[in-house]
Amino acid sequence: MKILRKPGFWLPIMLVLLLGLWPVMTDNAANREVVNSILVSVALASSLNILLGYTGYVSFGHIVFFGFGAYTGFYLMSEQGWPIYAAMIMAGLVPAVLAYLLGSAILRLRGAYFALATIGINEAARAFVKNFDPLGGSVGMQLNFQIYNDYGGAAQALWLTYYLLLGVTIVILIVSYLVRFSKFGLGLMAIRENEDAAEVMGVVAPSAKTRAYVISAFFPGIVGLLFFFKNATILPGDAFRLHLSIETIVMVMLGGAGTVLGPVLGGAGYQRLRGTLLVTPLFRNVQLVVAGVLLLTIILFIPAGVVGWLRYHVRGLRRVLE
Amino acid sequence: MILEIHDVSKNFGGLQALSDVSLSVPEGEILGLIGPNGAGKTTLFNVINGVYPPTNGRVFFQSKEVTAKKPYHLAKMGLARTHQIVQPLEELTVRENVMVGACFGKEDHGLGSARELAEEVLDFVGLGERKDQMAASLNVAQKKRLELARALAARPTLLLLDEVLAGLNPSEISAMIETVAEIREQGITIIMIEHVMHAVMNVSERVVVLDYGRLISEGTPEEVSHDPKVIEAYLGDPKLAEEIASGGQQGGGL
Numbered sequence: 001m002k003i004l005r006k007p008g009f010w011l012p013i014m015l016v017l018l019l020g021l022w023p024v025m026t027d028n029a030a031n032r033e034v035v036n037s038i039l040v041s042v043a044l045a046s047s048l049n050i051l052l053g054y055t056g057y058v059s060f061g062h063i064v065f066f067g068f069g070a071y072t073g074f075y076l077m078s079e080q081g082w083p084i085y086a087a088m089i090m091a092g093l094v095p096a097v098l099a100y101l102l103g104s105a106i107l108r109l110r111g112a113y114f115a116l117a118t119i120g121i122n123e124a125a126r127a128f129v130k131n132f133d134p135l136g137g138s139v140g141m142q143l144n145f146q147i148y149n150d151y152g153g154a155a156q157a158l159w160l161t162y163y164l165l166l167g168v169t170i171v172i173l174i175v176s177y178l179v180r181f182s183k184f185g186l187g188l189m190a191i192r193e194n195e196d197a198a199e200v201m202g203v204v205a206p207s208a209k210t211r212a213y214v215i216s217a218f219f220p221g222i223v224g225l226l227f228f229f230k231n232a233t234i235l236p237g238d239a240f241r242l243h244l245s246i247e248t249i250v251m252v253m254l255g256g257a258g259t260v261l262g263p264v265l266g267g268a269g270y271q272r273l274r275g276t277l278l279v280t281p282l283f284r285n286v287q288l289v290v291a292g293v294l295l296l297t298i299i300l301f302i303p304a305g306v307v308g309w310l311r312y313h314v315r316g317l318r319r320v321l322e
Numbered sequence: 323m324i325l326e327i328h329d330v331s332k333n334f335g336g337l338q339a340l341s342d343v344s345l346s347v348p349e350g351e352i353l354g355l356i357g358p359n360g361a362g363k364t365t366l367f368n369v370i371n372g373v374y375p376p377t378n379g380r381v382f383f384q385s386k387e388v389t390a391k392k393p394y395h396l397a398k399m400g401l402a403r404t405h406q407i408v409q410p411l412e413e414l415t416v417r418e419n420v421m422v423g424a425c426f427g428k429e430d431h432g433l434g435s436a437r438e439l440a441e442e443v444l445d446f447v448g449l450g451e452r453k454d455q456m457a458a459s460l461n462v463a464q465k466k467r468l469e470l471a472r473a474l475a476a477r478p479t480l481l482l483l484d485e486v487l488a489g490l491n492p493s494e495i496s497a498m499i500e501t502v503a504e505i506r507e508q509g510i511t512i513i514m515i516e517h518v519m520h521a522v523m524n525v526s527e528r529v530v531v532l533d534y535g536r537l538i539s540e541g542t543p544e545e546v547s548h549d550p551k552v553i554e555a556y557l558g559d560p561k562l563a564e565e566i567a568s569g570g571q572q573g574g575g576l
């Protein structure tokens with residue numbers, strides 16, 4: 001396999017693996033929680049990147065898939081007694097089908113109109129779940145703590161979800177790389193650069209965009225399920241936080257949209273920053289303001305993000321950073 | 323006939339950009355399409371390759387009806403075009419731009435063979451040295467060549483060239499004319515829109531003239547250049563009219 005020899009393939013995976021093994025080596029649950037939230041960010045940013053970075057469509061609704069997938073899996077586990085592995089698959093598939101249906105309708109919109117439509121979807125999803133009683137309505141759902149016994153007790157279950165999250169994150173990075181360096185990915189980037197010209201050259205934009213949207217929607221739901229399984233509670237307000245959609249965009253832009261490595265650096269960097277701000281009383285309530293200012297700064301000064309900037313300014317890094 | 327256009331009209335709101343245009347192009351021909359600014363030439367290309375559906379009329383490509391089909395359908399059937407206003411994929415390299423043409427055009431190449439084809443085509447149009455550059459960094463003349471390279475990489479049977487000579491200096495013009503002649507020798511049917519009269523007149527086997535969306539004249543360069551209707555259409559531009567009347571012999575052009 002040729003890709004196994006590409007540094008651009010290994011670097012993001014190695015970074016995530018090293019980071020992921022740190023809590024295991026130190027056998028420290030506090031470290032694990034830190035890395036867990038970084039992995040959630042990296043996974044969300046990398047999956048959004050397939051739509052935002054490769055295809056050039058700004059979605060403010062990425063968190064809808066996180067929320068819907070989490071709810072789907074959570075419902076299957078708590079109400080139907082499914083094991084977590086099967087629930088994970090459904091937590092990916094249901095949002096992917098949703099993305100297919102949504103995509104057929106709204107991917108016809110371009111630019112700001114698409115972005116606006118995705119904001120609407122975010123709000124609509126939250127309102128729907130809040131008022132849909134089978135999913136617990138506004139009080140959400142709780143897991144019976146007994147369920148953790150199936151996975152060797154609560155402590156073990158937490159480690160299990162951590163390993164699963166690490167695995168899923170690495171799968172996302174592999175998929176991201178494969179898309180980026182495939183013919184399909186070339187078509188997506190052509191759409192990003194100039195959709196009309198791409199169609200004139202034969203790129204079947206409607207179906208390519210929909211496929212990109214479906215792939216980017218498959219993973220957040222799995223991440224969402226793992227996230228809420230760990231918390232044992234799911235609430236509409238937690239599952240559909242519009243500001244998390246915005247923060248995910250900031251992560252992608254910060255690291256470098258359209259690169260495989262960018263969302264890894266951006267997700268990790270932003271999550272660390274956020275962790276610091278959240279414990280600083282002065283900043284706790286202005287977290288979103290910081291995200292906004294950061295986004296503005298990136299767009300104005302380093303629109304290509306950290307990875308794009310490095311690739312542009314340090315020639316030797318071009319082979320390594322992709 | 324590789325292309326047949328029957329009574330095509332196109333309205334933009336109240337503006338009639340094309341009125342009942344009919345035209346047939348036999349395989350292997352190189353056809354010049356001329357007319358004053360705003361005559362509807364680019365609009366005709368846009369209707370042929372599906373950028374806009376016609377308001378009325380029908381289009382047949384390789385004997386199949388393609389009226390109102392999408393541009394990507396036509397691209398896959400073997401139609402390629404260049405844009406009057408260049409449309410580079412700016413943040414992709416020159417090579418990647420051309421690979422898009424190869425991957426998604428008529429021959430549906432994989433990345434590996436698309437890459438080889440792209441390099442071959444880039445050498446052919448004289449951009450071989452620049453394949454690793456970002457398309458955004460090319461100058462206008464190079465971007466015109468990039469348009470041509472992308473179209474050729476699709477391995478088309480019919481090629482629509484929209485003012486590939488505009489904005490080029492005289493030596494670039496003669497280089498480009500040579501390139502077009504070579505493409506023609508590969509058996510590709512070409513329709514070229516051009517304002518540089520000596521070029522169209524010398525290269526084309528047949529010329530059609532649009533004016534205010536109507537096809538006002540059609541024939542050999544010789545016939546068209548002596549058609550009073552054509553001369554009248556260009557009256558707003560006496561220098562160009564004179565050039566047409568002389569068969570574009572003394573060169574120059576815009």
Ligand SMILES: Nc1ncnc2c1ncn2[C@@H]1O[C@H](COP(=O)(O)OP(=O)(O)OP(=O)(O)O)[C@@H](O)[C@H]1O
Pocket residue numbers: 334337339357358359360361362363364365366406
């Ligand atoms: N998308 C559009 N919407 C509205 N009007 C248009 C559109 N495209 C073209 N037109 C109008 O249609 C007419 C024909 O334009 P077209 O671009 O086809 O002319 P042209 O013969 O290519 O001219 P030029 O030599 O200047 O390129 C013009 O009046 C133009 O303004």
Ligand SMILES: [Mg+2]
Pocket residue numbers: 363364365406
């Ligand atoms: Mg034109």
